[in-house]
Amino acid sequence: MAKNKLNKNWLHDHINDPYVKAAQKDGYRARAAYKLKEIDEDEKLVRSGQVIVDLGCTPGSWGQYVRRKLAGKEGGGINGTIIGLDILPMEPIADMHFIQGDFREQESVDQLAALLQGRKVDLVLSDMAPNLSGIASADAARMEDLIDLALEFSQLHLKPGGALLVKCFKDMGFSQIVEKFRHEFKTVTQKKPKASRDKSSEIFLLGRGLKQPAEN
Numbered sequence: 431m432a433k434n435k436l437n438k439n440w441l442h443d444h445i446n447d448p449y450v451k452a453a454q455k456d457g458y459r460a461r462a463a464y465k466l467k468e469i470d471e472d473e474k475l476v477r478s479g480q481v482i483v484d485l486g487c488t489p490g491s492w493g494q495y496v497r498r499k500l501a502g503k504e505g506g507g508i509n510g511t512i513i514g515l516d517i518l519p520m521e522p523i524a525d526m527h528f529i530q531g532d533f534r535e536q537e538s539v540d541q542l543a544a545l546l547q548g549r550k551v552d553l554v555l556s557d558m559a560p561n562l563s564g565i566a567s568a569d570a571a572r573m574e575d576l577i578d579l580a581l582e583f584s585q586l587h588l589k590p591g592g593a594l595l596v597k598c599f600k601d602m603g604f605s606q607i608v609e610k611f612r613h614e615f616k617t618v619t620q621k622k623p624k625a626s627r628d629k630s631s632e633i634f635l636l637g638r639g640l641k642q643p644a645e646n
């Protein structure tokens with residue numbers, strides 16, 4: 431299909447997308463908020479008092495959703511900690527720490543660890559996706575690399591009963607990723623929220639409860 435036609439189709443879908451409309455109404459920066467919302471409503475992941483890490487957080491709709499859930503009824507601050515990281519800048523979100531950095535670089539991971547100040551994490555979220563080159567094997571390898579790093583981080587920093595939710599693509603090394611999750615977590619669940627477009631191979635993988643939590 432010609433590029434112009436593709437753009438037109440995308441624009442048509444975007445304008446008529448109920449989640450785009452809902453995001454505008456609810457003040458979310460992206461429709462992606464509803465993916466996390468649906469998974470959270472199903473799985474009861476986000477709770478008051480938690481320490482939550484949001485990898486690939488820009489433009490910030492997952493952070494906004496999490497912040498709203500951790501906020502007290504009377505407004506004011508939040509009960510809990512949210513730390514987001516992205517290569518791209520992000521408009522600030524009240525009470526959310528933000529690190530601009532590449533998660534593949536040790537320096538970024540060290541900055542995250544420094545903000546944690548030794549606290550263990552309840553929930554690691556990753557909506558990270560690499561810039562796609564169009565070369566299937568290279569894209570799959572990049573995706574797997576990001577997920578491996580999120581797994582490694584979770585192994586080191588999650589509480590024993592903590593959870594890791596990552597974005598995957600069914601056509602990008604998915605079965606190997608599921609295997610790795612099964613190796614690390616007591617329960618592994620696949621989630622395809624309604625807000626994740628049917629024509630996209632996007633799927634989320636949720637691991638809960640580390641089989642072998644780190645000692646310290």
Ligand SMILES: C[S@@+](CC[C@H](N)C(=O)[O-])C[C@H]1O[C@@H](n2cnc3c(N)ncnc32)[C@H](O)[C@@H]1O
Nearest residue numbers: 462486488489490491492516517532533557558
């Ligand atoms: C789909 S967007 C995330 C949307 C976000 N969850 C929200 O609700 O607003 C994916 C993000 O992952 C980020 N990303 C991709 N690779 C990354 C990396 N190596 N380190 C940090 N962020 C990365 C991108 O810059 C992009 O902002």
